[in-house]
Amino acid sequence: MNIYTKKKRWKWLLFGTAVLIVAASLWYTNILVREIARDERNNIRIWADAIHQKAELVNYTDKFFKQIKNEERKRVELLADAYRILNVMDESEILNFFLKFISENTTIPVILTDNRGKIKLTKNVDFDTDTVIYLKGVLRAEFMVYTPVKIFYEEDQHDYLFYKDSKLFTELRVVIDDLVESFFSEVVINAASVPVIITDSTKTKVIEYGLLDAEKAQDSLYIIKTLEKMAFDNDPIEIELADQGKRYIFYKNSALLTRLIFFPYFQLGVIGLFLFISYVLFSSARKSEQNQVWAGLAKETAHQLGTPLSSMIAWIELLRMEGIKGETIEELNKDVERLRKITDRFSKIGSGPKLKNENIVEVIYNGVAYIKSRSSQKVIYRIHQPQDQKIYAPINLYLFEWVIENLCKNAIDAIGGIGQIDIDIVEEENLVLIDISDNGKGVPKSKFKTIFNPGYTSKKRGWGLGLSLSKRIIKDYHRGKIFVKSSAINKGTTFRIILRK
Numbered sequence: 001m002n003i004y005t006k007k008k009r010w011k012w013l014l015f016g017t018a019v020l021i022v023a024a025s026l027w028y029t030n031i032l033v034r035e036i037a038r039d040e041r042n043n044i045r046i047w048a049d050a051i052h053q054k055a056e057l058v059n060y061t062d063k064f065f066k067q068i069k070n071e072e073r074k075r076v077e078l079l080a081d082a083y084r085i086l087n088v089m090d091e092s093e094i095l096n097f098f099l100k101f102i103s104e105n106t107t108i109p110v111i112l113t114d115n116r117g118k119i120k121l122t123k124n125v126d127f128d129t130d131t132v133i134y135l136k137g138v139l140r141a142e143f144m145v146y147t148p149v150k151i152f153y154e155e156d157q158h159d160y161l162f163y164k165d166s167k168l169f170t171e172l173r174v175v176i177d178d179l180v181e182s183f184f185s186e187v188v189i190n191a192a193s194v195p196v197i198i199t200d201s202t203k204t205k206v207i208e209y210g211l212l213d214a215e216k217a218q219d220s221l222y223i224i225k226t227l228e229k230m231a232f233d234n235d236p237i238e239i240e241l242a243d244q245g246k247r248y249i250f251y252k253n254s255a256l257l258t259r260l261i262f263f264p265y266f267q268l269g270v271i272g273l274f275l276f277i278s279y280v281l282f283s284s285a286r287k288s289e290q291n292q293v294w295a296g297l298a299k300e301t302a303h304q305l306g307t308p309l310s311s312m313i314a315w316i317e318l319l320r321m322e323g324i325k326g327e328t329i330e331e332l333n334k335d336v337e338r339l340r341k342i343t344d345r346f347s348k349i350g351s352g353p354k355l356k357n358e359n360i361v362e363v364i365y366n367g368v369a370y371i372k373s374r375s376s377q378k379v380i381y382r383i384h385q386p387q388d389q390k391i392y393a394p395i396n397l398y399l400f401e402w403v404i405e406n407l408c409k410n411a412i413d414a415i416g417g418i419g420q421i422d423i424d425i426v427e428e429e430n431l432v433l434i435d436i437s438d439n440g441k442g443v444p445k446s447k448f449k450t451i452f453n454p455g456y457t458s459k460k461r462g463w464g465l466g467l468s469l470s471k472r473i474i475k476d477y478h479r480g481k482i483f484v485k486s487s488a489i490n491k492g493t494t495f496r497i498i499l500r501k
Helices: 003-086 092-103 137-142 167-188 220-233 255-321 327-350 360-373 397-415 466-478
Strands: 110-114 119-123 149-154 157-163 196-199 206-210 237-241 245-251 356-359 379-383 392-395 419-427 431-438 481-488 492-500
Touching: 003 255, 196 220, 220 245, 255 327, 327 397, 327 466, 356 360, 356 397, 360 379, 360 392, 360 397, 360 419, 360 431, 379 397, 392 397, 392 492, 397 419, 397 431, 397 466, 397 492, 466 481, 466 492
Parallel strands: 379 419
Antiparallel strands: 110 119, 110 157, 149 157, 196 206, 196 245, 237 245, 356 392, 419 431, 431 492, 481 492
8 A cells, every 4th residue: 555545545534533523513512502592582482472462461451441431431421411400400419419420520621611612610620710711722622532412401502511531541541652652662672682673464564673774774675675584584473452453573583593593604614714724734834845855855966966977078078089989989978968968957946947938849859759769669659740830838948858758758658668659739829738648558537636646656666756747847837737638447548738828
């Protein structure tokens, strides 16, 4: 089992552990949230029940006041009969009874007038009876709230008994009005801290609202959407108030309950964000460390090769000065040039290489010619563009040649020294696409990314650095891409290089 297989397993193991920890945390948090949410909903239910009870109390009180009102009307009618009887009866005993009945009226304001409106008698009034002779104007309007009682003495003689609500009833009326107002206030400013809207029977006209943004509440579209959402979350509470008809109380979950519902997801998001940032930071630090190691190793390799290479160049020159010529010297010179090129490559990896516009077709033809001279004749190379075609892109010549060589060597290993290697070069508006294909053993889809990791190799003897170096050169130094475009087992593999113009 190689290091990358172990690494992959460790990643899955750590990921599974993290998922279990997060799941356990969310599970426990959800339990707490559900308990708190249940308490919140209980508070809302208690509040809703209290609304019903208070609405019933308001209705009962209003009915009670109506009964008092009816009783006062009956009392006024009795007073009217008493006044009429006083004027027609002489029996002293009955007369004393009606006088006592009239005198015991200490609450209902009454005014007795003739048919012309002249005041004959008053009781429980708050104006000066010496100066006010006729019932007219504002005073008459005040006593015309209820229809006056007509008192007949004879066919052509009658008086009027005007009355209004007693002081006690007026005070009770203020109490009921305050009670209704208090009811609405307690609904909109509620102990359950829930946003509330009270509407009329059509569910469109807003009577009162509470715990809503005052500015937004003026927007009819916002109110309509809010009412729809409230009705979706909770059935509106229907109440019936005397003299006001049906009212509907729309409400939604409290802000605390809403926050509690979304808290687990927020917690998951925070944990996920923290893990993601941590991963990115550690990954960046590890990558930076790898880059420093690569750069340092490349510089040191270039330095180590440079010393013996300089000595070899001097020895070749010395042999030439001594008159030694022939194929041996030429072959030695080619190998020295090859070593010089390798040294330059390592030197440029260790420092920032400069890019220059080069003819990609020519570079690939030269690279293939070098590989071809050092590989089996049973390997067929086919470049599908003519050699005189010109396609330019900014590259570092030495490093890009190294990539082509690595990919061709990788293809030769894949076909086992017998097969075919095809190279396609396509020029687009801002890109140059290079496809290098072979008809070898192929790469499993699960390994498409793994093969670019340092140290990954399918050979018993190999460093596993060729494709890793190629990816670093293309991605880091040329700001391009290299990847496995396609592959099929025992059919072949296609690598794609994308260069920016």
